[in-house]
Amino acid sequence: MKAIIIGGGLGGLSTAVTLAKHGVDVKLFEKNDHFGGKMMPVEADGYHFDFGPNTITMPEVFKEVVRTGGLDPAQELPFVKLDTHTRNQFKDGTLVDFSTGRDVMKEQLSRLDPVAYKKYDSFLLEIERLFHLSERFFLHRTFSGWKDYLSPSLARSMTQVRPLQSMDRFFKKYFSNPHILQALNRYSTYVGSSPYKTPATFAMIAHLELNDGVYYVRGGNTKIAEAFVKAAENQGAALHTNARVTRIITRGKKATGVELENGEIEEADHVIVNGDLLKAVPELLAGEPRTHLSNQKIDSFDPSISAFVIMAGLDKKLNHLHHHHVIFSKDYQKEFKELKAGLYAEEPTIYIGTSSKTDPGLSPEGDNCFILVNAPPADNQTIEAEGYKELIYNQLADAGIPLRQHLRFEYMIGPKDIENKFGAYKGSLYGPSANNRMQAFMRPFNKSQDLNGLYFCGGSTHPGGGSPMVVLSGQNVANEILGRIIHIE
Numbered sequence: 001m002k003a004i005i006i007g008g009g010l011g012g013l014s015t016a017v018t019l020a021k022h023g024v025d026v027k028l029f030e031k032n033d034h035f036g037g038k039m040m041p042v043e044a045d046g047y048h049f050d051f052g053p054n055t056i057t058m059p060e061v062f063k064e065v066v067r068t069g070g071l072d073p074a075q076e077l078p079f080v081k082l083d084t085h086t087r088n089q090f091k092d093g094t095l096v097d098f099s100t101g102r103d104v105m106k107e108q109l110s111r112l113d114p115v116a117y118k119k120y121d122s123f124l125l126e127i128e129r130l131f132h133l134s135e136r137f138f139l140h141r142t143f144s145g146w147k148d149y150l151s152p153s154l155a156r157s158m159t160q161v162r163p164l165q166s167m168d169r170f171f172k173k174y175f176s177n178p179h180i181l182q183a184l185n186r187y188s189t190y191v192g193s194s195p196y197k198t199p200a201t202f203a204m205i206a207h208l209e210l211n212d213g214v215y216y217v218r219g220g221n222t223k224i225a226e227a228f229v230k231a232a233e234n235q236g237a238a239l240h241t242n243a244r245v246t247r248i249i250t251r252g253k254k255a256t257g258v259e260l261e262n263g264e265i266e267e268a269d270h271v272i273v274n275g276d277l278l279k280a281v282p283e284l285l286a287g288e289p290r291t292h293l294s295n296q297k298i299d300s301f302d303p304s305i306s307a308f309v310i311m312a313g314l315d316k317k318l319n320h321l322h323h324h325h326v327i328f329s330k331d332y333q334k335e336f337k338e339l340k341a342g343l344y345a346e347e348p349t350i351y352i353g354t355s356s357k358t359d360p361g362l363s364p365e366g367d368n369c370f371i372l373v374n375a376p377p378a379d380n381q382t383i384e385a386e387g388y389k390e391l392i393y394n395q396l397a398d399a400g401i402p403l404r405q406h407l408r409f410e411y412m413i414g415p416k417d418i419e420n421k422f423g424a425y426k427g428s429l430y431g432p433s434a435n436n437r438m439q440a441f442m443r444p445f446n447k448s449q450d451l452n453g454l455y456f457c458g459g460s461t462h463p464g465g466g467s468p469m470v471v472l473s474g475q476n477v478a479n480e481i482l483g484r485i486i487h488i489e
Helices: 010-021 059-068 102-112 114-137 146-150 152-159 167-172 178-191 200-212 223-234 277-284 295-299 332-340 385-398 415-422 437-441 467-482
Strands: 002-006 025-029 041-044 047-050 079-082 084-089 095-099 214-217 238-240 245-251 254-260 265-267 270-274 306-314 324-327 350-354 368-375 407-413 454-457
Touching (some): 010 059, 010 467, 047 306, 047 368, 059 223, 084 178, 095 102, 095 200, 102 114, 114 152, 167 178, 167 200, 178 200, 245 277, 254 270, 270 467, 306 385, 306 415, 332 368, 350 385, 368 385, 407 415
Parallel strands (some): 002 025, 025 238, 084 324, 270 454
Antiparallel strands (some): 041 047, 079 214, 306 368, 306 407
16 A cells, blocks of 8 residues: 655654554655654754744653654653743733642632632543543544534534533633633634634643643754654655645546656555645645535635744843743733734734743753744735834833843744745644634544545644644544544444
């Protein structure tokens, strides 16, 4: 059996490892000069930056891929658990540190939200329940068509994961302090969406950070992609960088191979697209009839948010900056309304990831600040990048974080760059948003309904965005091809 994978992100690499492990002849083609997709290293002037993701959860998902590749996860992926992992900072000077330490959280709640202090244990149990239901019935299966949603067990579980309640309303059942609510609502951005519209099901993200843990890989999170490459090659997969696929070759109603930019033809029994299928499908199947994923259908999707990123290398280490540090806006609802309207927020919430706080060797001379602000999808809107950068620096200075005066290195990436570099539909980070229940739970299928032998993995398909989900999507597709998917009924 031969399989071709288009795209060497985490989903494509995990597909390659699993297929190659079971004897499939695997060739993977990546258009960029690095593997890992958005998990891209940036090295410059003595600084190392992970473009993304910066917050790692569910480490066992990554370890399993490395293990499948015949390698030792403990050696390849030296995970470090960050017990108190995220500082949340607010305009009035309030600080809330998120932690897996229950005592740490409850001490803060006793001061800031006494009612939530009493409810916190039941809150942790509920978000754990949401996660385990999703994990059992939703995360480890593929969806090839509407009939796959007719599973009785899946239907029962769907009714139990709060699909009709928004994330914001769910959190308000347990918390009343506006700052804590805002910090929890930020979890909706992990799927590129608004907390006022995202189903409460996704509050399971809070379980991953407050029960299970936030992790970092020593040497940079991009070590995950490096380990996946090593695992795939160890199992015999052939991986190629700087190899752009220009079209999927079809014969009748079947995908039979690909054509590369250099004109070479590669044939296969199965073709897997690891990338944003909303952008990849029209480009790779131009002229092919696509009844189930037409351009009109694609245009109907609400894309997830994008990002405006500054990678800033400083000439010193700022002691009050944490590994994960968030400076919140005054008005979160206004911020998401602006993003939905296609506007950059006048007062954005700012995330700063400084991995050198945990791993000083990554930038020995000063902090390596990865600064991310939510941005609207790239859809004809324009922003004067230098002006918006200065607005961000001004906000940080007002918050007591004077980055501008300590800059030694600076590199910016915006929505259009993300669209062009990573093939992301309108520069969105997570494919379709979760701003409505249809998109949240019924994402584009893992298997083409128009062509046999064509599959999809990555953040734009099931089970969704975020690096662990992307890895699972690759494994799920591989197991579907191998006939190893077992649906729990």
